[in-house]
Amino acid sequence: MFSNLDVISNDKSVLHFISIENYSAELIERICAEVGKIWNGDLDGEDDLDLIKAELRELFDGKSDKQKHGLVSEFICHLYLRSSGYEQHFLFRNLEEKGMKKGFDGLYILDDYYWLYESKSTLPTTAGASHNANISEAYNDLKKKVEGTYDETKKNNPWKNAYSHAANRAIKENATLSQTLKSFSSDYTLGKYYNISNFNVIPSSTIYMDAGWTAIDSDDLGEKILGLIDRYTCRQIAVICLNKKTVDDFITFING
Template sequence: MKKYIENNLHFIWNGDNEEIESIEDLKVTKQELINLIENKSAVQKIGIVAEFICHLYLRSNNFKQHFLFRNLEEKGMKKGFDGLYLQNDLYFVYESKSSLESTMDSTHNGNISEAYNDLKKKIEGTNAVNDPWRNAYNHSVHRSVNFNENISKTLKKLSQDYVQKKFSKIDNYNIIPSSTIYLGARFATIDKDDLKVRIESLTKDYKFQKIDVLCINKNSIQQFINYLNE
């Protein structure tokens, strides 16, 4: 796992076209992540680490990353969608939700429901404040991201429509809602059969073109932070 993180960390943060010229590049990337995490609230910290682990998993399953984990605009997490991926010529929008160890009643169904509703609100323009498509477009055309002309043109048109309040329907999109639960001393592996039944029951009335649901149990974020500080 550590080796896999080492092989992907720099590219998740900077984009797949950002070459590693020396070991110093990886050290800088680790420090940038440390700088991002430190001084954040507990909720923000678990959110950052949970999202990173999910990106690791998606990349290992042949989802091609078309965004940077780092924010282009400020020293915080990016606004808009948590990610945009391409797999088999289909693009997916991704949203991550996570729960603190102290949240005793947290469930994957609860987090997935929250992630789906956030995606729906962003896509359909409910309480529209920030244009999520403009942010996705800005990431898609960055030189460090593998350029895909069709994706960039689509994102630009969606952004233009969004500004003009011509909103889309989530029914037409491929989506990835994810849930990460931190359990600490209560850690237990997921009962996959039970989870599948619960998730299928939850999503049977959801609207989407295609959906991939990602659920992860973790002990804590400390091992990842220890790794960054090595």
């Protein structure tokens, strides 16, 4: 499915390098099987595929170029994480059009531990785009959310939003996770924050390349990313770096 994939791991970190020029038949088949579950949750994800596509078209309608690229990046990373054994505890869609956002871009469970996911992407026109810069931005966003260091104009309780998603009836129930998120939400409201060093994190980076398409050089990028994350404090870290040519294949999919 992810034919151009390299995984590098050590005792604290796992690096996932994915390169997607075009969608293979196998990848499209997996998208068809998983898109409803990613969108609506594992317990409510068997809706008609045409209905899911219509809802996704509505989501994309009126979005900026940057927003469309960001949504496709997130979706592909969610698809990949699910295929790698991570259990999804949030909905890709918002609970209500003007309701709770996810807080974090994703919340997963793997090996009885929960993981916080944050996604960053750059357009083909972004000068000097690099995975290091995107991963750094994603990690720092997670750190600010957990540690409550956003200024007041940006601050928003990410745990309350995460709890609202994890407790949704369409998500597989995990009472321990729900109680943990509820407790974190209460603490956050009362001004009690935590240190990112106690959390498992998944920062992801997508670079769109258009006519300048090239696959990731895993040896070169692996050295750069390991040098970057060596400075990070967290319990464990899984990094996703995705080179993607365009969003065209996904737009074609939802329009088909």
